[in-house]
Amino acid sequence: MxxxxxxxxxxxxxxxxxxEFEPALNEKLIGKAKIRNKxxxxxxxxxxxxxxxxxxxxxxxxxxxxxxYVCKHLNDMFPKTVSYNRMTELCSASMLHLFxxxxxxxxGDCTGISFVDSTPLRVCDNRxxxxxxxxxxxxxxxxxxxxxxxxxxxxxxxxDIGQLIDVQFTPANVDDRTPLKSSSFISKLxxxxxxxxxxxxxxxxxxxxxxxxxxxxxxxxxxxxxxxxPIMDAIMLRKRAIAETIIDQLKNIxxxxxxxxxxxxxxxxxxxxxxxxxxxxxxxxxxxxxFVDTKQLYLPL
Numbered sequence: 244m245x246x247x248x249x250x251x252x253x254x255x256x257x258x259x260x261x262x263e264f265e266p267a268l269n270e271k272l273i274g275k276a277k278i279r280n281k282x283x284x285x286x287x288x289x290x291x292x293x294x295x296x297x298x299x300x301x302x303x304x305x306x307x308x309x310x311x312y313v314c315k316h317l318n319d320m321f322p323k324t325v326s327y328n329r330m331t332e333l334c335s336a337s338m339l340h341l342f343x344x345x346x347x348x349x350x351g352d353c354t355g356i357s358f359v360d361s362t363p364l365r366v367c368d369n370r371x372x373x374x375x376x377x378x379x380x381x382x383x384x385x386x387x388x389x390x391x392x393x394x395x396x397x398x399x400x401x402x403d404i405g406q407l408i409d410v411q412f413t414p415a416n417v418d419d420r421t422p423l424k425s426s427s428f429i430s431k432l433x434x435x436x437x438x439x440x441x442x443x444x445x446x447x448x449x450x451x452x453x454x455x456x457x458x459x460x461x462x463x464x465x466x467x468x469x470x471x472x473p474i475m476d477a478i479m480l481r482k483r484a485i486a487e488t489i490i491d492q493l494k495n496i497x498x499x500x501x502x503x504x505x506x507x508x509x510x511x512x513x514x515x516x517x518x519x520x521x522x523x524x525x526x527x528x529x530x531x532x533x534f535v536d537t538k539q540l541y542l543p544l
Contacts, residue, residue, distance in 0.1 A: 250320060253295055253523055258288040260344050268339070283333060284323040287340055290333045293321070294341070294512065298497040298520035305334075335508055341515035349522045351406025355434030356479065356530075359400045359442065360486035361419045362493075363387045364412075364500050366394040366510070377504055385415025397499065397514075398422040400432065401486055405527030408432065410518060412511075420447050423458075432456050435476070437483050488528040489521075497521055 302308035314324050367375045372393045382394050400408040411422045419441045422428045435457045443460050451458045459476050493499045497517035504510045
């Protein structure tokens, strides 16, 4: 459960962002469509704060969290709460704000040591794929180490201190190496990038190396190594579990994966708010770099 001081910290950060983002957004709107200008009882900053706080509340559903905790125990912090139906409407309108905040303030910087990984985001049980309607035509079937699934993939790059550098969402049938071919996904990366065997590709290695990124992966059993792996790289490959730890926290604490979505917009709202909530986590998984000379790892190519 977030402490009150943490909720205040989240609100201050989001409110400062909204004060700059909303005027800039209104200037960029195209057309003269009629927009409801009547102010809501809850500001957009409060709506976003409540959504982010939910992902560390311990509640399994947003409805129980809002009605059972926010409306009853946080009256002093949110004195003008609205009905749950109105709250879902406000949450739906906050998707662009959440995404912009995530990209602006919810991500970390590259330190020269990065880890790349992906995880499945299942939207339903495999036995219900044919009758699933919410993501029909959007979600796809894909395969991971645990077998086939239906939904999406979350591709993420993190640094050695547990911060997310960037994220990308794709349908489940997209290859793990595809996001690394996107300039926007790797724009903040430099130095060494560690991944699993699913990222092995000679063409991808050459392309990233030309951009100052050294992709390092383990070799498959049927592959012959033409050179020895430097000891520091071999050690860092074994530390790649930090990415899996982050994914575990995102799924089991921040609840980025569940099958209760009723619309694609609700799905993305949940993802963006969960990733922002992880950014406010005080205890992120990180590596102890005492065993290695970090200067050897941070040298640019």
